[in-house]
Every structure is written in structure tokens, then in C-alpha cells.
Amino acid sequence: MSTTASVIIIGAGISGISAAKVLVENGVEDVLILEATDRIGGRIQKQNFGDVPVELGAGWIAGVGGKESNPVWELASRSNLRTCFSDYTNARFNIYDRSGEIFPTGIAADSYTKAVDSAISKLKSLEALDYECAGQLAEEASSPPKTPIELAIDFILHDFEMAEVEPISTYVDFGEREFLVADERGYECLLYKMAEEFLFTSHGNILDNRLKLNQVVREVQQSRNGVVVKTEDGSVYEANYVIVSASIGVLQSNLLSFQPPLPRWKTEAIQKCDVMVYTKIFLKFPHCFWPCGPGQEFFIYAHELRGYFTFWQHMENAYPGSNILVVTLTNEQSKRVEAQSDQETLKEAMSVLRDMFGSTIPYATDILVPRWWNNRFQRGSYSNYPMISDNKLLQNIKAPVGRIFFTGEHTSEKFSGYVHGGYLAGMETSKSLLEEMKQSLLLQPLLAFTE
């Protein structure tokens, strides 16, 4: 027997929840949200570690303090979410070499300015070129960073701070400030707050049967009359429309199949979008041995291998006395540590910390390594559109195919990669779907007449 609804939403991350909320608020009450895991939140996920809640996925509300208000900042204000201001720009002045010396401010600043200038001129020359040959020519034209400090700065610039090179809508529209979420309830409480507004909840638990957890969707079949969705446990759901909010990494994998198969323009666009893997590794220590004064929240390790345990943050601003360090790895380094044991990763991290702070520092008592790449419901951390890409790519990723609509951070034209991108994309997709539903209702009498 199958369950029916007007709209099925696949995924209960921020985009799926915001999409469902818009539908319900506009009178489409019989929605069904199918979520693969046992929780809502997706890439917004809190876990307790070393007596404090840490954010495995999104950690910052990025883009605050500008002319326009970031909608996620508004949600946070309504929930009295506890946050701390973060200043990434400090990082470039706390760059350690392998012997534990900090590079003098002048050298670091000069290298930084040089790297920004070179990135800007590269970007400008790319903009003047045809998109198809841009990547190849950029590689030929650029002189790649070579020394450990150049590699470290290249990593901060390209894997963290692109705002200084390319105007990023998040910072242009919403402001340049970033706030780290430091709340016992976790970043995910914003989703629960949203869910409370349209789903039945009791004592913080969602008890509404329009949300079904542990439902791994494997197949979406569409016909002229509707959509049939099949899950791994053999359940079958029917609806008029479906909204897919699974990540771009999931769409690139073979977890979900579509019948009839998605058209080529769609699958090609999906495969073209890069997926960024971004991993925050948490380390707990018996006591603090790193500098914790003003301007020292972030520090950098300059190594001859780009991205090798480069970017560090202490959590004393968020949770004083927590004695936790976070090191961020990306892409190939993320995949490498995901494939090895946490003990091996701990050994590597300790050796890096001993380079920076000496051999007498205490050994970490615990480590937490999230595995976003190997998580079959994520397959990476967020979408990473090529710097110079034509808007067609995003439009094709976002475009509906018949009764199948697509949402998620990767469908946000201006804010892909961010929590607010997911939030706004969910709303926008539902608005387009409502429009489509209205049109098809208007057409119905006409069709009946012609039949």
C-alpha cells in the first residue's frame, strides 16, 4: 500500500524544511518529508565532544552587518542563538613555520598582498576569456605558490577567504562579519524552530507524521499523472510533485535513480558542478597550550604540502576552558584522513602541533573526525561552482524536470554553499512549484474540455 501526498520533499535539511514550510503556509498541507537519516538538519549537525556541543557541519552565520539582513541571522535572533564574532583576517598574522617560529607580520602581510593581487589579475584575465578554455589557460598563465608560506596563504585565500578576490554576494549583500554559533542547542535548533511553526511538535520533538525519518529514497518515477517514490525499506509513496533537496554530491552518486532517466542537459550540469570537501577535526586536550589572546583565535601551519593541517582555531572564545582545537582540512586532505583511522590522524595532528608548540605539549585525549565525503547522504560538504562559470550551469541544475523540482544550497543563484543559500533556495523552489500548481489547476478545465 502506498501513502499519498500532494508534494513529497526528499531531505530534511534547511532547504527541505523551508520548502515544506512555504507549501504548508500556502495551503498545501498534505506534504510529506522523507529523510534518510534519523534526524532533521542535514549538514547542520551538532555533536557533543569534550563536554561542549561542536558543529560538525555549518558553524558560522556568514554575512552579517551589511545593508540587508541575512535571513538566517534573523532566525538566529528570534531563537536567541548564542554566537561569537570571528575574525578570520587574524589568521594571516599567526603563521607558524615548521620550527615553531611565527613569520614576521611584514613578511606575512607582503605575501598575502602578493597572493591577493595575483589572484585578482588571474581572475580578470579569466573573465576576458571564453569559459571553456579558461581553466587550462589559467593554469598555464599562473605561477603557482611554492614556498610553505605561499602555499599556506594560497590555502587561506582560496579555501577560506575568496571574498577579498572576488566579490561574493553573501558579503556584498549581507555584510562582511561572521559569527560562530556557540549554543548548547546547536545551529540545528533554527531548523527545529522553523519546523515547530508548521509541524506538530511536543517538548521539542517533532511528532507529525508528515515527517518520516529513516526513509532512504532510491527511486523517483514520474508519469503524466504523478510521481511514485520508492525507498530502501520497500515503502512506496505517491504524490503530484516531488522536491529533491539532496546535495549535489548525492545527485552525482547513484543513490537516487530517476524513471524515466533525467535528460542529458540535467545530468551533464549535475556532473559539472564541483563538490568541496571541508572537514573540521576536533581535538580535546587536558589543558590549553596555545596563545589565546586577542587576535589569536586562528593560526596557520606552513608546510610544504598545501593544505596539510594548515588552518587551526581554538574554541576558547566560544567555550572558555573547553581546551579544544579545531583543524580544518579540505578536498584531497579531507578524503585522505577519512580513509585512515582516527588514531593515525591524531598522530599526524600531534606531530604538527609539536612542530608549532614544542615537544612537551600534552597528547590530545580525544579526537572527532567527521566524514562528509564517505557519508552516502552527503558525498561532500557543499557545492563549489567554478569561479568563472556561466549561469547556465546553475540554471540547469536548478530547473525542474516535469514534476520533479530541485532545491538545496547548490540551486541558490547568489548564495550557493551557505546555510542561507539552502534556506532561500527552499523557499524559492516552493514558490515556483506553487506557481506551477496554480497554472495546472487553471489548465484542468481547459484540458477536460478538449478531451
Ligand code: FAD
Ligand atoms: P542538506 O543539509 O544536505 O539536506 C539534504 C538532506 O537530504 C539531508 O538531511 C540528507 O540526509 C537528505 N538526503 C540525502 N539523500 C537522501 C535520500 N536518498 N533520501 C532521503 N533523504 C536524503 N554554511 C554556512 O553558511 N556557514 C558555515 O560555516 C558552513 N560550514 C560548513 C562546514 C561543513 C563541514 C559543511 C559540511 C557545510 C558547511 N556549510 C556552511 C554549508 C551548509 O551546511 C549547507 O549549505 C546547508 O546546510 C545545506 O542545506 P541543504 O538543505 O541544501 O542540504
